[in-house]
Amino acid sequence: MTEKIDAAVIKLIQDVNEMTLKRMNEPYHVAEKTNYNDLVTTVDKENERFIDQQLEIIDPGCRILSEEGFGTHNLTSLSGHVWIVDPIDGTLNFVRQHDNFGIMLALYVDGQPTLGYIMDCVNRRLYHGSRGQGVYVNEKRSEPPVSLDLHHGLVAISSPLILSNVHNLPAVAQAASGLRMYGSAAKEMIGVLSGELVAYISHLRPWDLAAGRVLAEELGLVVKSIDGTTPDVLSSNLVLVATTQASEDIAKITG
Amino acid sequence: MTEKIDAAVIKLIQDVNEMTLKRMNEPYHVAEKTNYNDLVTTVDKENERFIDQQLEIIDPGCRILSEEGFGTHNLTSLSGHVWIVDPIDGTLNFVRQHDNFGIMLALYVDGQPTLGYIMDCVNRRLYHGSRGQGVYVNEKRSEPPVSLDLHHGLVAISSPLILSNVHNLPAVAQAASGLRMYGSAAKEMIGVLSGELVAYISHLRPWDLAAGRVLAEELGLVVKSIDGTTPDVLSSNLVLVATTQASEDIAKITG
Known part of the structure; x- marks a missing residue:
């Protein structure tokens, strides 16, 4: 049953991506949400409304948690299809x-x-996969990344965690070959899935983590809260996604 | 006279890029230079040797300063074509x-x-231009970026400057809309040229800055040492490349 849903959702996300790339070059409205660096555009809202409507057709009876709040509000349980x-x-x-x-x-x-889907929009590269069925980039099956250690790898850590010295994370950056910041959980998650980064550490809301977690776990990567617990699907978590080796190296530094 | 040189060098850098993308997927040797995070590969060396040989044919009598040292060593003056x-x-x-x-x-x-040339290799996008003749991305003329302020813009600052709190640069990052780190002066310079970043601050060696400076100055961007002086072409400099407005905003913070 999820095979049919999967095929429909791949088509949906590809369609939404083409709409997004077209809308990017047309006029749209930008508003501040919580702060000058927390923006929402009419394109975010149009995308979400369209995606939520289509998901209700593709997967009748499902419940939806979506960033801008058009989906089911106040989801408190994870029963059924979410x-x-x-x-x-x-x-x-x-x-x-x-x-x-x-x-x-x-x-x-x-x-x-x-099921998990991350579209790298401008590159039209869809990372998608399902539990037990592997991860694909468009049509090509992905190999699990090599479990490179922290010292030889590049890490992405979100800037507030570095600038406020949370959990000794500047020392993690120092111990790595290099620190990267792309400003998008999607891009940073893709970095770890593809082996371009050995770790990504950030404070992530449910929609920042949900898809990446499906794909990362399927590839044998570690996904956990920085304190070692399993992230809660419905809350914000300070999360690490990493190779097994880098995860162990980082735990020695963050304590 | 520089028109003929320019056309030949565009062809040269495109050819070298195709070689590089091909070599990237073949075996090559990696060695550490000064440190585990300062690498050189046989591809760097092959590229440099080929570029230097071709430049001597394209621009006879020129002198060359190149990263891996195959060009003219110990350049102490800038007379003539360098x-x-x-x-x-x-x-x-x-x-x-x-x-x-x-x-x-x-x-x-x-x-x-x-003359300046920056090839974004994987995207096959060549940023090139000459003093007084404009800047192009492949064949398309670039407009000067809008002089956005720091508060509404994204900045790239290299990680050692943030992690060691040099010149109050973490406060510059805090004052911006966001901090980005791509790990390549070429990519970060392109960010400022294209308006994706309002500023890039890093400790740059001659070959990290030379091309970007030609293009940035031609687009009316500010290129200066963080202390306000003109960068020395033959030395390493702590450099700022920014919109006029962001440069003024940053100067208030770095003092």
């Missing part, structure tokens, strides 16, 4: 760069990570 | 990411920034 939707991840990049943003969807079934 | 060559910028990204690296060439004539 879709978690980020209609544009990296809105600031979308507005200022016209690059380095993504669209993310995930299906959790009775709380189990089941 | 080419400054970075055969692969972002070698760590080349090795670990197969993305986010560049090739950079610049011609300085009697010390004057004259």
Whole structure:
């Protein structure tokens, strides 16, 4: 049953991506949400409304948790089919760069990570997969990345965690070969999935993590809260996604 | 006369890029230079040797300053035609990411920034231009970026400057809309040229800065040492490349 849903959702996210790339070069409205660096555009809202409507057709009876709040509000349980939707991840990049943003969807079934989709929009590269069935980039099957250690790898850590010295993370950056910041959970998650980064550490809301978690776990990567616990699907978490080796190296530094 | 040189160098850098993208997927040797995060590969060396040989044919009598040292060593004056060559910028990204690296060439004539070339290798996008003749991305003329302020813009600051709190730069990052780190001067310079970033601040060696400076100055961007002086072409400098407005905003914070 999820095979049919999967095929329909791949088509949906590709269609939404083409709409997004077209809308990027047309006039749209930008508003501040919580702060001058937390933006929402009419494109985020249009995408979310369209995605949520289509998901209700593709997967009748599902419940939806989506960033801008058009889906089911106040989800308190994970029973049944729950879709978690980020209609544009990296809105600031979308507005200022016209690059380095993504669209993310995930299906959790009775709380189990089941289907995940991350679209690298400008490159038209869809990272998608399902539990037990592997991860693909468009049509090509992905190999699990090599479990490189922290010292030889590049890490992405979000800037507030570095600038406020949270959990000794500047020392993690120092111990790595290099520190990267792309400003989009989608792009940074893709970095770890593809082996370009050995770790990504950030404070992530449900829609920032849900899809990446499905894909990362399927590739044998570690996904956990920085304190070692399993992230809660419906809350914000300070999360690490990493190779096994880098995860162990980082735990020695963050304590 | 520089028109003929320019056409030949565009062809040269495109050819070298195709060689580089081909070599990236073949076996090559990686060695550490000063440190585990300062790498050089046989591809860097092959590129540099080829570029230097071709420049001597394209621009007879020129002198060459190139990263891996095959060009003229110990250049102490800038008289005549001096080419400054970075055969692969972002070698760590080349090795670990197969993305986010560049090739950079610049011609300085009697010390004057004259021709500049930055190849965004994987995207096959060549940023090139000459003093007084504009800047192009492949065949398309670039408009000067809007002089956006720091508060509404994204900045790239290299990680050692943030992690060691040099010149109050973490406060610059805090004052911006967001901090980005791509790990390649070529990619970060392109960010400012294209308006995706309002500023880039890093400790740059001659081959990291030479090409970007030609293009940035031609687009009316500010290029200066963080202390306000003009960068020395033959030395390393702590450099700011920014919009006029962002440069003023940053100066208030760095003092």
